[in-house]
Amino acid sequence: MASWIQELQFPHLNIPVRHDRFHTVEPESPIPAAHGDCLYLSNLDDMIGARVFTPTLYFFEANNQSSNRKFEPKILHEALAKVLVPYYPFSGRLRETKNGKLEVFFGPKQGALFVEASSELEMSDLGNLTVPNPAWIPLIYRYPYEEAYKVIDMPLVIAQVTRFKCGGFSLGLRLCHCLCDGLGAMQFVSAWAGTARSGSLVTDPTPCWDREFFRPRDPPKVQFRHIEFTKIDDSSSLTTTLWQTKAIQKCYRISDEFQTLIKSLAQPNDGHGCTAFDAMAAHVWRSWVTALDVKPLDYELRLTFSVNARPKLINPSLKEGFYGNVVCLACSTATVSQVINGDLPETTQLVREARKGVTEEYLRSTIDYIEVDRPQRLEFAGKLMITQWTRFGMYESADFGWGLPVYAGPIDLTPTPQVCVFLPDRNESLGRSMVLCICLSESAASRFKEHLSEVLTLNL
Template identity: 70%
Template sequence: MASPWVQELHIHHFTIPVTIDRMSSVMPSRPIPVKPGDTLYLSNLDDMIGARVFTPTVYFYQLHSTASSQKPVTKILQCALADVLVPYYPLSGRLRETKNGKLEVFFGPEQGALIVEARSDVALTELGDLTAPNPAWEPLIFKFPNEEQYKVLEMPLVIAQVTLFRCGGFSLGLRLCHCICDGMGAMQFLGAWAATARTGMPVIDPVPCWDREVFRPRDPPVVKFPHLEFMRIEEGSNLTMTLWQTKPVQKCYRIKREFQNRVKALAQPYDAAGCTTFDAMAAHIWRSWVKALDVRPLDYQLRLTFSVNARHKLRNPALKEGFYGNVVCVACTRSTVSELVHGELPETTLLVREARQSVSEEYLRSTVDYVEVDRPRQLEFGGKLTITQWTRFSIYKCADFGWGRPLYAGPIDLTPTPQVCVFLPEGEADCSDASMIVCICLPESAAQKFTQALLLHSDF
């Protein structure tokens, strides 16, 4: 790749040998304000079909020689987790379905988070480039034998695997249930856990707030918007077959700020309102992806969806500080294949901007009521690309458990859901001049065509 502003990151394919030594249940270190048999309400934003998953992330750390006199890594993390589970006690419970299929948190005999102690006879330097997610890291994140893909019921809501490497470094493989917290909420929990481990005493700031009842549906429900993001669409193009039947590969690109600015300048809609960097990059990636996949027929209508944090849009009432539940709406826009392939970038950017700006407090309330009336039972993939933005998460800063910022922090593998693209922050980049890591799934045969479209060769 010739561009100095865009660099493809080559993923090292190999097998990591991992031996699991011990599994321990971690209970809150002090009494919590619930007893066996108690339940907690989850909102419809927590219980949307897309939230019924575990979000897997991995964090790599290089231990310094001064750390040799400290307590074992796993013990430090385990003790801190037990302390943090006191204010974050819902994460020590389990999920179950009520009669109408809705989820709730309950507290019974099977409780607590799970910590798995593991080791590997490799060094961190053997894991390849610790800049971009790598599906080969999957053994560093614990899954139960024969675990179903979307199983969340009666599972620990926090599952952590600590893997010690031959060099003395280690990884923390973490699975948090998305029903309990969105990305911002996860950062809040992670930051509290890390600060508690770093200082050796509970550091809980802000104090976590459950308060999911603030998102109860209206009576009767009022659905004011069509909610295209949930629409059931039969796949009428070759897109899904192309992706799911050709074993797509994960491609990652480092996009420097200069290139992001270039795309933003080219993408400005034909009005005075402008656009954000996300609007421009999302539109550009969507167009490049469709071009690379050679989607047919040209008149087929595709969807782009992405999550919008609605916290700052809420006024009636405003959210309390420390709220860590799901406060995201799924924005959605549509365009035909022909418009994406043959149209102009500013036109697509306008669609993205309008979808993002359409998320209001009333849209969020309508989403809650829509899920109440018609609770979707399965994820819809027809003609869709979903972009997930992690660049606003302070994931590297939050994850300093006392051994410095992680060498890498983020997801590992997008290929199980190949219609997802992720925008990630780069760990060592200064926030004011940050590069972005873009990860997307493509058939190997389409990768070069995507790269050419990404580089804007036709626009220079």
């Protein structure tokens, strides 16, 4: 049982990287957009939380047993140019309209940014490649004076390929979240990878834009409170602890057996059951709040998480190949006292109800809410935001012809320390284990693992 929760260590490194070449990658052949054209973005694409570049990093070994193909950056460069034809919106830029809403527009000298880089290190010098490490930041390209949440007039695909002395390489990728959610991003990556493997364009499914599917109703019809967006007075110790004292990133491998145990212990008392995500989200929330010793006890906390709303859309359903944002924020609320003193089934029921509350009508209400009252800033007061990446197929989507990556995922959560990520575990011998990444204060780190593990002592 002791191995059911394993803290993963990562070294503090200095990774010297030299940027050797910069390329603007334009679509290889004509696209259905001329200079001056623009494309509509839905309010789901244009939520304030989507105005980011999602950084992901992929590591590929030099001597992958499944491939004897020599690595050449040119292969990725040329495949990207091919993929940008059916995925042509990624070759454009974002701009604001009069009411502050974003749209994609097309002009001269646009396209994706492709950076060739190199390092004198070997991949073995980087230590454990199964766990996100903030020291990997040099492997993802950022402009020298880039600002947080800046997406206007930026390339919408930013890729950095870094070659290591051993012959292995990394692909640091930043896709603008306004154009795709996690599933959409993996659809794009899968097409790019398939094209790189074959040398000719591969798109399965055929990409579909169709953002007008999510136009707001006329007049807008906001039917829910949407507490996920509501501004709340920040009178708790939570954000002070995480933002004013330097938060640290902690990662844990969570076994399938532990997840199964938590799910069995978390079953709500109403007899309607729960999912493994409901149970783990509730348990992580309770452990995090307790470890951080949040005060005051009557302060109302929020747990938010993204729900894939694709299955909710029935009449009509989304067209196959749609890669835009179809995620809706679910939100559970409870006071600090309720979270730390309530039992796990009660907290799990709150999570389940929030998840099940994301219906097609809730999604449409979200779209209309943003149309009426477009949030201009992210609200962090009292929040933990959990993102589940375990179902994206990140490894399977990223075989560019050099085998599956040894790591695929994020790097550094500390810039937004109220985010927690559930990641797939590449170690296939461990079954359906996952990697949990979360930010804590230095003093809370050991307490968090204790609270996370304490259910094991109850079941010896």
